[in-house]
Amino acid sequence: MPAAHSEEQSDDQTAVHPDAQQSVEQSASASDLATWRLPPVTYPSSNPYNRAKEELGRKLFFDPRISENPARTCAACHHPGLGWADSMQRALGNQQGLGRHTPSLINAGYSKAFFWDGRATTLEDAVSQDLLSPGMAKDETPDSIVKRIASIAAYRQEFTTAFSSSGISFERITDALATFLRGIRSSSTPFDHWLLGDSAAIPESAKRGFALFTGKADCIACHTPPNFTDSSFHNTGINTVDPGHYEISGKDKDRNAFKTPGLSDAALTPPYMHNGSKATLAEVIDYYDRGGDTLDGGNELHPLHLNDREKADLLAFLLSLSGEAPETLIPALPLALTP
Amino acid sequence: MPAAHSEEQSDDQTAVHPDAQQSVEQSASASDLATWRLPPVTYPSSNPYNRAKEELGRKLFFDPRISENPARTCAACHHPGLGWADSMQRALGNQQGLGRHTPSLINAGYSKAFFWDGRATTLEDAVSQDLLSPGMAKDETPDSIVKRIASIAAYRQEFTTAFSSSGISFERITDALATFLRGIRSSSTPFDHWLLGDSAAIPESAKRGFALFTGKADCIACHTPPNFTDSSFHNTGINTVDPGHYEISGKDKDRNAFKTPGLSDAALTPPYMHNGSKATLAEVIDYYDRGGDTLDGGNELHPLHLNDREKADLLAFLLSLSGEAPETLIPALPLALTP
Structure with a gap:
């Protein structure tokens, strides 16, 4: 694999x-x-690891429906084929261009400070800020993201499995994404x-x-x-x-x-x-x-x-600190409706 | 695999x-x-199959540097996790929104007519039109695409291997992409x-x-x-x-x-x-x-x-005509420069 x-x-x-x-x-x-x-x-006690949660996070990472702009997935800027970054000088954000370089996600799970300016101190907070940042999403709110994801029938079951109870919340979305990100380690x-x-x-x-x-x-x-x-x-x-x-x-x-x-x-x-x-x-x-x-x-x-x-x-x-560039699996994404 | x-x-x-x-x-x-x-x-005699060409095409398919808009890869609209399409009513194109639905690439290699209006009759021509379409790219020319790809050192060797002689041309780029697309078959x-x-x-x-x-x-x-x-x-x-x-x-x-x-x-x-x-x-x-x-x-x-x-x-x-949604490998992409 x-x-x-x-x-x-x-x-x-x-x-x-x-x-x-x-x-x-x-x-x-x-x-x-x-x-x-x-x-x-290490995984925080407030967001412990399980495989279903990590795999759900992987799907959300590659799913354009997490964003109000369907051209934008997490992977569009944090491209697994480009070292989980984008190879550009400055990040594109929501197409308008940002002032700083996209940081790689490699070993993000070990970090205690996130973004170049350290405006987040946990991975969950970093993911949350990224999803809602005005530079990344226009008029996005936790509710608008939850609404889009919860409208996709197959996701509802996956959240239930990952969190052992039904319900899709913004916190669960960021928890699943953070769990996936903690698995992105250096080679x-x-x-x-x-x-x-x-x-x-x-x-x-x-x-x-x-x-x-x-x-x-x-x-x-x-x-x-x-x-x-x-x-x-x-x-x-x-x-x-x-x-x-x-x-x-x-x-x-x-x-x-x-x-x-x-x-x-x-x-x-x-x-x-x-x-x-x-x-x-x-x-x-x-x-x-x-x-x-x-x-x-x-x-x-x-x-x-x-x-x-x-x-x-x-x-x-x-x-000598770099290994082979990894190949990464894009999972099949849940369909919005049953046929 | x-x-x-x-x-x-x-x-x-x-x-x-x-x-x-x-x-x-x-x-x-x-x-x-x-x-x-x-x-x-079947692969055309003008663009026969070899594995190196297919793998090169896979890289180009996922590489944002093929486009003047780095948010746009082939995979952004033809998302492998969404049946090689985008799940939206109308295609986004170069962010401005197009008039028709993104067609899936599944079994495109068997087709004799491409796009909803049939404006291409070979896969190579379809890829070429897509890369240059004003709805998809702004002021893009074959030369501008070749220049970007040829500036990436590691690609130069991969083209030589795939085509048994050195040189990156727009035709070789479309040939490699078409070869990759012919491998996208129904489950x-x-x-x-x-x-x-x-x-x-x-x-x-x-x-x-x-x-x-x-x-x-x-x-x-x-x-x-x-x-x-x-x-x-x-x-x-x-x-x-x-x-x-x-x-x-x-x-x-x-x-x-x-x-x-x-x-x-x-x-x-x-x-x-x-x-x-x-x-x-x-x-x-x-x-x-x-x-x-x-x-x-x-x-x-x-x-x-x-x-x-x-x-x-x-x-x-x-x-009964649909199988399991596939998982797809994103390859590591060639780096622009040696470190």
Whole structure:
């Protein structure tokens, strides 16, 4: 069966390979390789996992009838064939164009902050905001969404099965979608295999790159294990017009600060940065190496002074964090009426 | 592996079941049940099949970058989860709304006329017209499409493999898409199993319905075997404003005449008629039973005078032509740049 993810890397608790350990010992920052292993995703007690709920969420994710605009499914912007994102610089939203890049959904279930500005702190809230956002839907309300979905006969039975009682509510719709999203995990990557002891899984260059990542380049300061993000917000000087997390927190330190994205499967989800302004990972490395661009607002970066070989090593490490692009199943959707 | 179709029904050449034969003998119109068996689809010599070409076509079908509007993939209107159509009355086109219902792509490879008005006679031509239609794309040209696809590095290798020489052209894009579309076949249906000799595959009611279909109700006059269409055009009085095939042929007999759709998997593709005005197959049967609506242009129908049991039998037969809704694989799409 084709799957959006692999859980292999999170189930095995074997010790790390000595070869990996040796590379790490070259770095002052990373003391324990086990911290780089992604654990199983957790489901909140208010929205526990069951398979029927996940499969219902999958259907809703691909169903154009969730939106008042039938050209818009969740998958239209979070395209499974494009790393659960859209490959464009800026998100299209409800056709009018939004100001920020569509974030990938890979490993969203591990996140504690959602959207580039962190305006949601749970996946259920993020889904809810997305469905109702004026940039995504025009005049949409929880009731209008529930009405459309509840008008589809076959969905009524599926909700009953997934939630063990009859009834379709906006909360159940977002719960089902969030459950599906928690299943969208990064692939089994060369880096994962290296952590598990296969010293040939990544090239020597990537091993040197890991030492740079955790050492001289200090990427780990924000891209912390195991999901390569501190779930926090930083000003990297990309854009001083967009207020970023300041709009949410109201704190000066959060001006022009954006959420640290995870790096798993990053090679599958170009372009990069909150405004999609970097087309490749090599461009991202160059940007950080020069300490970002000089902008009025300043930023948290400082020049890294990496030489060409070090940049290549860092890129090799970033590439080792990506696996094979997954194939994804579109389910048959419930029909509106019995024939 | 999930598949959009099954070829089971076309590969086996065993004799029909005596039970099926008996029902047919009640009908004056259908002399040979073997004629109802769908043969393997044929590929034109100008665009022969190979697996790499089909898989390339699958990617292009799901790739938003084929369109100048990134919200629009082939799959947005021909949604595999909605019977390769969109479940709406009228097609959305490039967001402005079109005048006719989105036809399903199921068994399109068997057709000799495309679009409701028959303005294309090959699948390659139909794909080409669809990609360039002003209702579907704004200011799109073959060159603009080729330029976008050819800018994606990984596609260049895939075209070379699929066509055994390098180069991406508009013709190759339409050839690959047409090859993928020829693989979208109807499911293995109860009717197919009945034809193959399983007398319990369809209920007695459906067997009586088949006799009506080929006899008193004379649906077979236009919905001819094996694809349940004569690939021709008929005025069923649904709408006298839309000129239909007249726009193509210029012949008076084709005024308000529309292509006969196939009926395989019809239960998976509501609503019905060229303008999507009938929500259910039961409504369609009622419409034909009353000889259509009285409209200025007249129509080819005449009242059938079916009683309620006969209508139910005919519906049971139509339902026996549909199988399980398929699950469909979205492939990983080629990335625009190497990282």
